[in-house]
Structures are given as structure tokens and as C-alpha cells.
Amino acid sequence: MASASPPCNPGDLDGNGQVDVFDLLELLENWGSDGDTPADLNGDGVVDVFDLLLLLEAWGPTPYAAGGFPDRWISGGPACGAEPVIQVHEYNKNFYILRQSLCTNFEAPFIYLIFGEDKVLMQDTGAGGIPIAQTVYSIIDEWLLRNEQESIELIVSHSHGHGDHIAGNSQFVHQPFTTMTGTSQSAVRNFFGIDDWPNDIVEYDLGGRIVDVIPIPGHQAAHIALYDRETGILFTGDSLYPGRIYISNFSQFVTSIGRLIDFTLDNPICWVLGTHIEMTNTPGQDFPFGATHHPNERELELTVGHLEELYGELLAMNGVPQYKVLDDFIIFPLSGAATSASGNGRTDDCCDRPKNVFELRQAFRALENR
Secondary structure, three states, X not given: OEOOOOOOOOXXXXXXXXXXXXXXXXXXXXXXXXXXXXXXXXXXXXXXXXXXXXXXXXOEEOOOOOOOEOOOOOOEHHHHHOOOOEEEEEEEOOEEEEEEOOXXXXXXXXXXXXXXXXXXXXXXXXXXXXXXXXXXXXXXXXXXXHOOOOOOEXXXXXXXXXXXXHOOHHHHOOOOOEEEOOOOHHHXXXXXOXXXXXXXXXXXXXXXXXEEEEEXXXXXXXXXXXXXXXXXXXXXXXXXXXXXXXXXOHHHHHHHHHHHHXXXXXOOOOEEEXXXXXXXXXXXXXXXXXXXXXXXXXXXXXXXXXXXXXXXXXXXXXXXXXXXXXXXXXXXXXXXXXXXXXXXXXXXXXXXXXXXXXXXXXXXXXHHHO
């Protein structure tokens, strides 16, 4: 399992939840090397005494639950005959990341399970065609056994209501100890108790673990972000991930990203996790739309710096949606397609994420003709 020192746990180079002698030894092993190492804690391009001072200052238990990511995610293609249809990764004992195989659907979405003492919050159910319920209940059974607990309530929630994130919903209907939130904006508002949508940020208690629910419409009307206070992870759904960020309502989207920026001012962010990977390891290069093989795929995790980069680029557009390729993601407004099709001059009433190459080409033509 690959581990790196996240921004909110500086000095924990081995990701074990402690800044200790093992981290010190790793830093000393990299002494004098260039900045292409987690040991360069201050990011100045060299591992030196300033990094040592940061490590010593952080000595002891880290403020956020540590965890790690796999060395690689399942990537489809020639491995389709061998790789599982769902990759299950234990970030730590109370947080799991699942990835649907590209061999089953080119969207290959990520699904998250966050365990509290009384409830486990699931975000999204995948793009369909996989035994997602069987897999999730198996994880829950193992967790219950390990924690010597008889039951826990599964809360099936969604980052948003697009088909590649809700296609597995039917597998959870009428299951014991299972509650589904619904996918419409009204259903999401009612379940989480969001009175003033999208301005209210509400707490959801899993039992000894608080998750903040943040409305972020713009990609889709019922889109939410989650912030897990235990790990310091911000879950951004389809609003920020290493790939094509499709924007259906530009003005709403800019306001929503601004809301996330404001939230991060008082809440340290360890990682930003979205729901897809569409970028390669080459900066600015994405995989072809619909690709079912992702060789040399970029890592999933982003940082708050990427969120700040996104917001800065959006503000620089001065209200005029623009397609822009950046190193780790692509800003892709879809509003031009709605304007072109409707002829009503509106730029904030639009469309779903493209489902096929035809729809993607339509979106590109609309941008070119605006």
C-alpha cells in the first residue's frame, strides 16, 4: 500500500498515524535530495534542516486518522480477464474505497464507505452491472466481526444523481439495516435536514464520527460534497477529480466551489477525493472518452491546492464559461450546448455529463460555436 504524508499530517511519512523515529530515519535517508520526495515537507525543492524542524514540531500522534492508497487501481484493458469487477481497498480500518472496473463500464466510478459506531455512510452505488450490494454487505460483515458488534445501519447516499453513480441502488432496496437517501434535490435536503439549500452546511453523525454535508450544485442540481472530520478527507464527487470536470450550470458551479474554498479555511484538508480518474500520468493529457483501458493512470488523490487552482481558473473566466486543460484536470463547461440547442441565450441551463462520444462531440461543437 502506498502512503504519503498528507498536507494535514506533515511528517507522517509512512502513514502510520505517528510522527516518530521511522519518519525521522526516512527523512535522513533523503537528506540533500531534490524535492521529488515526501520528505520535502515544506516543498522548497530540497530535503534539509527546515524539513527536519517541521518533522520535529509535528512529533507524536497525528491529528487525523492515517491511511494509505494502493500502489495502483484496477485499470481494465488486457487485464479484464483477470482483474476483479470491484476493487476493494481498506484505507484504514474504518474507511474503504471501492473502484468499479473499467471492464464493466468506462466510467469506472469510485465508491466510498465511512464507518462510525452506529452507521456506515456509503457514497454512490456505481454504474451498474456489478454485485455492489453483495460486496458492501461483505465488507460490513467483516467490520462487525472485527469490532464484535451485532449490527450497523447502512446509509446509502449519493454524491449526485447521475446514472453512473446510482445504477446500483436497486440492489439495496428493502435490505435490512439499510436506509437510502433518495437522489432528487428535495430528497437530499429532507434527509440531511438542509433548510437553506445550497447555503447551509450540516453535520451528519455516524456515531462518534461527524461528516459535514456541503451542497455544491453546478455539475448536477442535487450534488453534495462530504467532509470527514476523522480523516480530513473532502469528497467532491464529480465537481473535482483527475479528469474532465463537466459543468452544467456555470454560475452555480463557481459559487459552489467558492463555498468549498470558504469551508477549507477553517477545516484542514488531508486529501480531496473525487469519483473518477480520466487523466494519465502525463500532465494535461486525459484518456480518450469511453476508454476501457487506463495504462499509466494518474493517482486518485488531489489536494486543497487543486481546489484553489480550480476556483482561481473559474474566477479568471469572468462569468464566461471556457474549456481549459490543466495539468491534473480539465474544465469542461456544458452550458454552451444548452444555449446552442435552445436558442434562448441562457448559459446556465444545461445538461448531463456526456454518456457517449456523440454527446461529447456535441458539447465540443457548442463550445466552438459560442
